[in-house]
Amino acid sequence: MEVMVNEIKSWIYDAGEVIKKSFQTDDLVIDTKSGRTDLVTNLDKATQKFLTQRIMAFDPDAKILGEEDGKDRLEAFSGRVFIIDPIDGTMNFVLEQENFCIMVAVYEDGIGKLGFVYNVMKNEFLWGGRGIGVYCNDEKIEPPKDISLSEGLIGLNHVMYQKDSWHVQKMGEMALGVRMTGCAGYELIGLLMGRRAAYVSRLAPWDYAPGGVLIEELGLRMSNIEGHKLNLVDRELFVAATPKAYENIMEIKG
Amino acid sequence: MEVMVNEIKSWIYDAGEVIKKSFQTDDLVIDTKSGRTDLVTNLDKATQKFLTQRIMAFDPDAKILGEEDGKDRLEAFSGRVFIIDPIDGTMNFVLEQENFCIMVAVYEDGIGKLGFVYNVMKNEFLWGGRGIGVYCNDEKIEPPKDISLSEGLIGLNHVMYQKDSWHVQKMGEMALGVRMTGCAGYELIGLLMGRRAAYVSRLAPWDYAPGGVLIEELGLRMSNIEGHKLNLVDRELFVAATPKAYENIMEIKG
Incomplete structure (x- = not known):
């Protein structure tokens, strides 16, 4: 499990670097999906493709459920499933150039095993999973206070x-x-x-x-x-x- | 004017350091003002006091309009007026420990001359004024695109x-x-x-x-x-x- 955690973290950091570099260029292509406020960019698609390639090289049997590229529906959750949101908060990515996340979950036979949520521009990376605790960057975090x-x-x-x-x-x-x-x-x-x-x-x-x-x-x-x-x-x-x-x-x- | 700009920036940075350090201690005292969602803390008061002392040492004739300490009303805007929000977004300061700003404006005879807005935890400091342009940290910024x-x-x-x-x-x-x-x-x-x-x-x-x-x-x-x-x-x-x-x-x- 630790090997997989470190692999996934490195893919996500790499994807984040590509996204950061994209702000230095002018070639963002923005399309709409279900309506004028539902955006997708070439970077959403490229990031999902990049993560998909890494996943497939790591585990050719894995299934993928992701926001883009027609991967948004799975017949069954048996085996290992990677759930990907390449850019969560695309509107913020386009208009604020911040406050967006790269996110990946690993499910096995329908049970959530690992989770990764990376706020790219803030460099705040929450990751962890079932039985291994939750980390913010390199630090293990405690459950927050149970406030009402x-x-x-x-x-x-x-x-x-x-x-x-x-x-x-x-x-x-x-x-x-x-x-x-x-x-x-x-x-x-x-x-x-x-x-x-x-x-x-x-x-x-x-x-x-x-x-x-x-x-x-x-x-x-x-x-x-x-x-x-x-x-x-x-x-x-x-x-x-x-x-x-x-x-x-x-x-x-x- | 440049001397005053640099002075005010240094006060605000100093105040920001005090606020950042306060997160390492447990002695935040929280009170409510007009209702349960209108908070003030000892740090709001201490920050306004700190800025007021610096202002008074710099210009004993200046007037102060500020959120705390009964300084929230001025009879007249003649002469030089410093307008202070020691912690803008006190609720965020208390609950998020981010997304709050230290803010100062300088008015002369009712006309806004200088403005300073410092997002402390993001280290994003917007400052400038009438005829001198607007800066983000050390970089002069251009007017944003006139979007609808x-x-x-x-x-x-x-x-x-x-x-x-x-x-x-x-x-x-x-x-x-x-x-x-x-x-x-x-x-x-x-x-x-x-x-x-x-x-x-x-x-x-x-x-x-x-x-x-x-x-x-x-x-x-x-x-x-x-x-x-x-x-x-x-x-x-x-x-x-x-x-x-x-x-x-x-x-x-x-």
Whole structure:
């Protein structure tokens, strides 16, 4: 397992260097997918391709579930599956040139084993997995304090907040503040590091699986908004929180 | 003027070092002001006191308008006025230990002359003033591209967004995304650096005056939501944006 951890970390760091260098050139190609705010760039595609090649060289039998290149659906989760978000927060990547993450999860027979979430420009790399703990760069981190929703910040999706889906406005009122960052990886790192009490959004498997492995390893809570296990297939309304804040959210959502 | 610029920068850097060191100790004292989400800490007060002492040693005739210590109101803006926000984004300072700014503006006879906005943990220091340009750390920056609201991100206040005050939800829909960061300095740096098309919030003079001097120097737009000059006295609904996005907002707000 340690060999695989170090391999994956080195791929992700290499991918991060390519992305950083891209800011010195002018050849970013931006396309839209489902709508004008759903972007994909040549760098998203190139990063997924790069990671896919490394994975396939490392383990030719592995399956890949990823945001780009038509790899966004798997028939079955048997065997080893790599779940990739090459650039989580593409809008931030394009408009802010920061606040985006490269993310990878490793699942074996449907069980999350390893997770990697790298905030490239901040050089903040959360990684670890089932039974091996969670690290921020080279330092092992402790589970954050189990604060209630009223003692911390909540990260929210702006569409859910605008529509007050599942009473998220009340969740925001109970929290000490509402944050919207446009990057699931940023929010999940925030939760792991104790900067958030909770995060509620609408996410795809590659948005939550990598951070999710780390969240479960640290004893934090994660599910869909109805309290069920996330299905790794559809976009779902996603909740991750400290144990106390999770209870607060499940009560408020009705 | 150059002497004063360098003096003020050195005070702010010194204050930043004290704040960074405070994270190694456990003696943060947190109080609330107008309500449970309006925090002040011993570090806010100590930082304002430190800056005030330096200002008074440099110019005993100067007046001070600052968030803390009952200095939040001035009778008149004649002469030289220093406007201080010792820690802008106190909630982030307490809960995230990042995403907060030290901010200072220098006004002379009611006219903004110098502005300083220092994102301490990111080491991103925007400074400059009327006729001297705007710098990020040691590098002079150019005005950002004049993008329309539909081409960029908008930073919004969560209470205004929840209540849809002045149709800010429609502003959010027109933009490529909504961001909420809990720090006016972060948002105004974002606008100066081209990471935002616009920022709409409810702000006090110390929240907007330091960044505001830089915004005007770069030819960006700033006013209250009704399109009038900000009064430097009350909390007001605040708009800052690229020229094009400013026009979009003034049309949408009705």
